[in-house]
Amino acid sequence: xxxxxxxxxxxxxxxxxxxxxxxxxxxxxxxxxxxxxxxxxxxxxxxxxxxxxxxxxxxxxxxxxxxxxxxxxxxxxxxxxxxxxxxxxxxxxxxxxxxxxxxxxxxxxxxxxxxxxxxxxxxxxxxxxxxxxxxxxxxxxxxxxxxxxxxxxxxxxxxxxxxxxxxxxxxxxxxxxxxxxxxxxxxxxxxxxxxxxxxxxxxxxxxxxxxxxxxxxxxx
Amino acid sequence: xxxxxxxxxxxxxxxxxxxxxxxxxxxxxxxxxxxxxxxxxxxxxxxxxxxxxxxxxxxxxxxxxxxxxxxxxxxxxxxxxxxxxxxxxxxxxxxxxxxxxxxxxxxxxxxxxxxxxxxxxxxxxxxxxxxxxxxxxxxxxxxxxxxxxxxxxxxxxxxxxxxxxxxxxxxxxxxxxxxxxxxxxxxxxxxxxxxxxxxxxxxxxxxxxxxxxxxxxxxxxxxxxxxxxxxxxxxxxxxxxxxxxxxxxxxxxxxxxxxxxxxxxxxxxxxxxxxxxxxxxxxxxxxxxxxxxxxxxxxxxxx
Numbered sequence: 001x002x003x004x005x006x007x008x009x010x011x012x013x014x015x016x017x018x019x020x021x022x023x024x025x026x027x028x029x030x031x032x033x034x035x036x037x038x039x040x041x042x043x044x045x046x047x048x049x050x051x052x053x054x055x056x057x058x059x060x061x062x063x064x065x066x067x068x069x070x071x072x073x074x075x076x077x078x079x080x081x082x083x084x085x086x087x088x089x090x091x092x093x094x095x096x097x098x099x100x101x102x103x104x105x106x107x108x109x110x111x112x113x114x115x116x117x118x119x120x121x122x123x124x125x126x127x128x129x130x131x132x133x134x135x136x137x138x139x140x141x142x143x144x145x146x147x148x149x150x151x152x153x154x155x156x157x158x159x160x161x162x163x164x165x166x167x168x169x170x171x172x173x174x175x176x177x178x179x180x181x182x183x184x185x186x187x188x189x190x191x192x193x194x195x196x197x198x199x200x201x202x203x204x205x206x207x208x209x210x211x212x213x214x215x216x217x218x219x220x
Numbered sequence: 221x222x223x224x225x226x227x228x229x230x231x232x233x234x235x236x237x238x239x240x241x242x243x244x245x246x247x248x249x250x251x252x253x254x255x256x257x258x259x260x261x262x263x264x265x266x267x268x269x270x271x272x273x274x275x276x277x278x279x280x281x282x283x284x285x286x287x288x289x290x291x292x293x294x295x296x297x298x299x300x301x302x303x304x305x306x307x308x309x310x311x312x313x314x315x316x317x318x319x320x321x322x323x324x325x326x327x328x329x330x331x332x333x334x335x336x337x338x339x340x341x342x343x344x345x346x347x348x349x350x351x352x353x354x355x356x357x358x359x360x361x362x363x364x365x366x367x368x369x370x371x372x373x374x375x376x377x378x379x380x381x382x383x384x385x386x387x388x389x390x391x392x393x394x395x396x397x398x399x400x401x402x403x404x405x406x407x408x409x410x411x412x413x414x415x416x417x418x419x420x421x422x423x424x425x426x427x428x429x430x431x432x433x434x435x436x437x438x439x440x441x442x443x444x445x446x447x448x449x450x451x452x453x454x455x456x457x458x459x460x461x462x463x464x465x466x467x468x469x470x471x472x473x474x475x476x477x478x479x480x481x482x483x484x485x486x487x488x489x490x491x492x493x494x495x496x497x498x499x500x501x502x503x504x505x506x507x508x509x510x511x512x513x514x515x516x517x518x519x520x521x522x523x
Contacts, residue, residue, distance in 0.1 A: 022518055030518035037523075059520075070520050077523045106522045123522050152523050 029058035033071060037152060040078050041184035069094040069103045076110050081155035082190045083162050086110075110156075112163050125153045133166075142170045151178045155187055162194060172198060189215060256305040259287065260341065262317050262329075264349040267297040269319060269327040276301050276329045283307035286329060299349065301329065312338040318350040 032055040040048035052075060059068045072091040079086040088107070095104060105121040119130055128144035141161065148154045158175040161167045172195045179187035192215050199208035248254065264270065267289060276284040284303035292298050303311060315333040329349070341347070 027518045030520055033520055067520050070522055074520070074523050102522070150523070156523060 023062070025058045025061045029055050029067075029071070032058060033074060037074070037078055038184075041082065041152070041155075041179070041182070041187045043184075043186035043189075045186075065094050065098045066100050066103065069098075069100060073103060073106055073110065076107075077156050078152070080110050080159040080163070081152060082187050083159050083194070110160075112160055123153070125150055126157065129157050133161075138166065138168050138171070141166070142168070142174065145171060145174055151182050151184075154178050155184075158191070167198075169195070169198060185218070189218065192218070252304050258303050258305065258308045258311075258343055260301050260303060260311060260343055261346045262299040262301060262349050263292075263346050264297045264299060264319070264351075266351075267291075269321055270297070270299060270329075271327075274327065274329055276303065276331060278307070278310045278331045278333070283310060283331070298346070299329075308340070310336070311341045312336060313341050313345070314338045315341060315347070316350060317347055318352045320352045 032051045036048050036051035036055060039045075039051060052071075055071050056068070059071055069091055072088075072094070076086040076088060076091070088111075091103075091107060095107070101118075102121050105118050106123070109117045109122055109126070114130065114133060117130065119127060122130065125148050128147060129141065132140040132144040145154055145157045145161075148157060155175055155178055158167070158171055161171055172191055175191040176188060176195060179185075179191055192211055196208050196211040196215065199205075199211060270286065270289055272286055272289055274286040275282045276286065284301050284307060287300040287302040290298050290300075310333055311331060312333050312335065314335055315331055318330050318332070319327055320330050321327045330352075
């Protein structure tokens, strides 16, 4: 009998250690932001907006400005991933009040100011990419992008390269494949369009025509 | 054996035998074995539902039974009923004999006598049996209703004919209301009408379909990494967004229809209900998320 009591007590303690209580707002804001990313990249803009507003509401419950700034930076990064400009007003307001080095570093990265970016403060997945970019060899950059595991990070990297006009067919194709694999229609159309323009620029009319037809079929 | 004992045994046997015989006779008497019985003959054009041994009732009480059934030379069925003497008084010359066929249960022969002072029925007279059928009675009762129904059908036909006629009254009314309701009349569903966007209605329907599909899954499919529970979470979250979409759309509808006070009231009520639903589903999702933390650490990191 005594043994059973000991066993039960031990099990309860073990279970208690295993499951850390996660606050509601953390869980909710994380899920809402994940949904925001997915919906925006898929082209459900209205839905994405609702999710993003919910994310902000949940984070604001905690009053944690660092995380709030991260949410805004995530939104900007998603815009970069689909080659769109973003309004950085909200982030700058937070940064003025509570500057966080890591966030500011990522902001510079999104703005394309790679010279001022501190590699050590940047999320780890961009290490190789930034190194290759600084070396300036386009094949290496393409290789490093293809090595990034997270699909959104991959598109962010390609988006930044498009902004800087440092890309080739291979890099655009990585973005097209990534968007296609994840079912991100909005991103897919953006990069197909970019690829189309690229072929037109290179006077590869047949390839351009094929991409154009593909775009039309997808848009239907 | 002494003579005394022999007498005693003899007496015992005799008394016992007498008692047994007396009992049997009493039983036979009480069962009407010695009662005089009258045989009456009835006639019927059909022997359907008539059987030998069938009870004969008077005022719901069994007074006799059908003895035999046989056909006469004219092909008419003759029914002989056996009635004990003490009950024969109920059978008078003006008595009616009817075969009652209930919807449920076996048929029975019923005797009804209006005037008990009328002369007794002669065993030589052969009265005819009247058939009483519950089904027929029911049909009789239903017939007026059927006639009414027929009228209704005729009216409906007239209305549908009117509907089919482009110049008909109904069409005129419809065209007027169409003008009044404008776009709303073209909407397919109530949700669509309330939201004003077919997309919202469609997305809600899709979610409901997903839930239905999910419920169809068995328990063992619910748990595990590829089970339905993570899917439930996903769907519920999806529903929230869709309902919120409706919420926003409803907000617009409420604003637009501010003049029409009656409909505004209804829409506000509808909106409150949707708000409550959204909140309760939201709570449900967060509860599920609490119970089932996702594989990823729920921490917002830079992408």
